[in-house]
Amino acid sequence: LPLSLLNTAQGHPMLVELKNGETFNGHLVNCDNWMNLTLREVIQTSPEGDRFWRLPECYIRGNTIKYLRVPDEVCIVFN
Numbered sequence: 001l002p003l004s005l006l007n008t009a010q011g012h013p014m015l016v017e018l019k020n021g022e023t024f025n026g027h028l029v030n031c032d033n034w035m036n037l038t039l040r041e042v043i044q045t046s047p048e049g050d051r052f053w054r055l056p057e058c059y060i061r062g063n064t065i066k067y068l069r070v071p072d073e074v075c076i077v078f079n
Contacts, residue, residue, distance in 0.1 A: 006031040009074045014039075016060055017067040021047025024058060035062030 009028050016024045016037065026039030042055040 003031065003033065003035070005070065005074070006035070006037075006068075009070045012071055012074050014071070015067075015069040016065060018060070018064045019066045020064070024060060026055075026058070029057070032062075035065060036060065037062070037065075 006028070010030065012028060013025065014028050016026075016039070018024075023045045024039055024042050025045075026042035029038040029040050031037050037060045038057065039060065040057050042058045044053040044055055044058070045051070
């Protein structure tokens with residue numbers, strides 16, 4: 001995933017799935033060259049999908065990320 005796409009996605013909602021199965025839905029605030037992400041207004045979901053937490057902000061290390069989903073509008077702007 002190109003870092004320039006993540007830079008374009010700043011301010012937009014996105015879903016991040018970690019290698020341990022946890023998911024985070026929030027608005028991308030920042031990303032760096034190692035794909036470390038800062039999200040705001042986050043909903044964290046347990047790997048089993050049965051527990052949820054609301055977080056004002058969270059930091060996700062890039063090497064723990066398995067999957068990212070960005071809105072179609074970001075991909076259109078990116079092209």
